[in-house]
Amino acid sequence: MRHEWLSIQALAAMPVLLAASGWAQSAHYPMILVPPGKGPYEFAQGYQTPWDKIQILVTEKIAPNLYILHGSAGLDPAHPEGSGGRVAVLFGPDGILLVDTGNRPVAEKTLKAIRSFSNAPIRIVVNSHIHPDHTGGNEFFGKQGALIYAQENLREEMLHPPGRGNGGAAPDPAGVPAVTYRYSTPGASAVTIHMDGETVDLIPMMPSHTAGDTIVRFHNANAIYIEDFYRNFGYPFADQANGGSIKGMLEAIDLIERIAGPDTTLIPGHGTLVKKNDLLGYRAMLVDILAKVQKLREEGKSLADVLSANLTAPYDATTQGDTKQSKDRFITEVYDEVKDFPPVVDGKRQMPRRAAPGR
Numbered sequence: 050m051r052h053e054w055l056s057i058q059a060l061a062a063m064p065v066l067l068a069a070s071g072w073a074q075s076a077h078y079p080m081i082l083v084p085p086g087k088g089p090y091e092f093a094q095g096y097q098t099p100w101d102k103i104q105i106l107v108t109e110k111i112a113p114n115l116y117i118l119h120g121s122a123g124l125d126p127a128h129p130e131g132s133g134g135r136v137a138v139l140f141g142p143d144g145i146l147l148v149d150t151g152n153r154p155v156a157e158k159t160l161k162a163i164r165s166f167s168n169a170p171i172r173i174v175v176n177s178h179i180h181p182d183h184t185g186g187n188e189f190f191g192k193q194g195a196l197i198y199a200q201e202n203l204r205e206e207m208l209h210p211p212g213r214g215n216g217g218a219a220p221d222p223a224g225v226p227a228v229t230y231r232y233s234t235p236g237a238s239a240v241t242i243h244m245d246g247e248t249v250d251l252i253p254m255m256p257s258h259t260a261g262d263t264i265v266r267f268h269n270a271n272a273i274y275i276e277d278f279y280r281n282f283g284y285p286f287a288d289q290a291n292g293g294s295i296k297g298m299l300e301a302i303d304l305i306e307r308i309a310g311p312d313t314t315l316i317p318g319h320g321t322l323v324k325k326n327d328l329l330g331y332r333a334m335l336v337d338i339l340a341k342v343q344k345l346r347e348e349g350k351s352l353a354d355v356l357s358a359n360l361t362a363p364y365d366a367t368t369q370g371d372t373k374q375s376k377d378r379f380i381t382e383v384y385d386e387v388k389d390f391p392p393v394v395d396g397k398r399q400m401p402r403r404a405a406p407g408r
């Protein structure tokens with residue numbers, strides 16, 4: 050009797066052993082080669098990102114011809130879980146399409162990482178949004194031959210940056226998007242690119258993380274690059290000066306719920322890869338915080354009062370990278386947004402106080 054019991058146990062355990070083996074996993078995409086770091090991370094006052102130490106790695110394979118590049122963890126205080134924004138690389142006989150170009154100081158390393166698996170010409174760049182960890186390598190890759198696509202608003206933001214004096218030099222034309230389109234119907238593709246056996250939709254988004262966001266859908270890979278309106282390292286960030294809003298981020302999440310399948314790989318700019326069900330908890334948190342901040346502001350509470358109420362406390366245990374700076378930025382955005390929130394004009398919003406730092 051005892052032997053029989055043991056053999057049944059052994060049989061029952063077999064599928065688990067197979068699924069856990071490397072062989073079983075390698076047959077399935079996405080493959081996670083280098084997971085994002087988990088922190089928490091501490092950086093001394095005045096710490097500067099050592100760009101020479103940051104490596105650009107192939108961190109995920111979404112499909113046989115669609116790889117993700119990301120910087121190393123633990124060095125970049127803006128994104129300690131993995132430096133810079135993710136760069137998606139579609140490659141094959143028709144050439145290379147990039148979603149985003151990473152930070153400028155590592156553009157040469159980004160190209161070197163691409164050359165570790167493809168020698169095809171660099172043909173197309175799509176910018177998901179304007180932040181320098183996503184567009185910093187534009188000029189470099191433009192000079193490699195890429196035609197750059199983005200929302201019209203992103204091009205405007207790049208040519209006429211809001212806030213901070215506008216005193217800087219004009220951007221090099223090689224890095225400025227040459228092909229532009231506008232947001233109209235939620236979820237509608239503005240441009241469809243047929244390349245390397247893949248069908249790629251560029252889908253301009255409602256003002257959400259910024260007013261110039263684009264998500265990129267890869268049909269055959271069953272994947273969508275969803276950029277930064279969703280994040281799972283640190284608290285949400287809506288770049289209000291560039292036209293973003295927390296409420297727009299809610300609309301963006303609801304759009305993903307509509308257009309993604311249950312198994313679609315969602316590729317955020319930062320943090321871990323997710324599926325659409327993973328967005329629900331994030332959505333619920335946004336709704337909860339919006340309601341609580343609105344109530345306190347209607348009761349006449351100041352921003353300082355609302356910050357000290359520590360409304361994010363229930364979420365801290367499950368939020369990676371939950372620094373005070375990240376929380377305060379989030380709550381301040383919500384506080385500004387629930388009352389007298391200025392409209393977006395030409396892709397920008399003139400915030401009444403505090404200029405939001407772009408990142």
Ligand SMILES: [Zn+2]
Nearest residue numbers: 134182277318
């Ligand atoms: Zn980003």
